[in-house]
Amino acid sequence: MPAFPIEHPGTTLRPLTDADQPFLLHLYGTTREAEMQATGWTDEQKAQFVRMQFDAQQRAYFAYPDAEFFLIEQDGVPAGRIYLQHRQDALLIVDISLVPERCGAGIGGAVLSAVFAQALTVGKRVQIHVERFNPAQRLYQRMGFRLVEDKGVYLFLEWDGAAVQAASV
Template sequence: MKTPPPFALHLRPATPDDDAFLFTLYASTREQQLAAWGWTPAQGEPFLRMQYQAQARHYAAKHPPEGHAIIERDGAAVGRQWLVRTPAELLLVDVALLPSQRGAGLGTHLLNAMQAEAARARVPMRLHVTRDNPALRLYTRHGFTPVPGSDPASPYLELQWWAPEGDSGTGVR
């Protein structure tokens, strides 16, 4: 039996009151990119706000809100997860953690839970990730593979995961 993680994670529905946190989280995912461009925070903020709002509108228009959740650790917001559940698949639209929470096993814990859910439902799990995203290593370690026919010129990889034969999602991998 696996030892439980040394933290208490809770998912709760995202609400409009979470907008400031979600912007901060989004901006944290773009810090390296802005630094590479040599932009100061003052230069980057208008760009980040525009990009954040475009992403928020796109996700809201394309995906049902039921799967949009705030990840809380010990009662504090530390990330977000947007998981779309259909009879045919689980689609991980987005998962992000604050920089202070990365590398502590939270992503693995969340991914294990999503994979167990997909295994119980007997559906694949699918996601898109940029080719330079450090999370790509996490996904490949957890058995995600490129979807055949993916465009090699695209900056995004479409990945999928199927539960191994006989895995009904009753145990954590």
């Protein structure tokens, strides 16, 4: 699937390239900042740990069959990433992340809306695993994701466009 249009001024998706790896490492590091502050480690130890975890995450994500990996750009500048796996009956959001300075600006909601539109065109649901304490969970709930399964640390959520459309009739 080619990168699909995002209805948010200046926001685009493009396939990842090797040149994006430094940004992706930085982005991953921002998702672990609070945790790293509590360790008491040196900056070098924190950087080594984040690098090791990032590399492991990348290997796991790139092993997903039928997956696509996009960089989210805002006005031509990297702002985040979204990784999607095409399943038989659903689009699984493997990961969606934005750098902290871009959160709350409507980018995440616009990207999710574009994923929803894509899912509707192919008759699929949209699924995502989210950590229980992830603040983005509020966005997911506002956008119509519903809890499918509590997996302890993670919640498995789903958006069903057909059900949303039927409820609005």
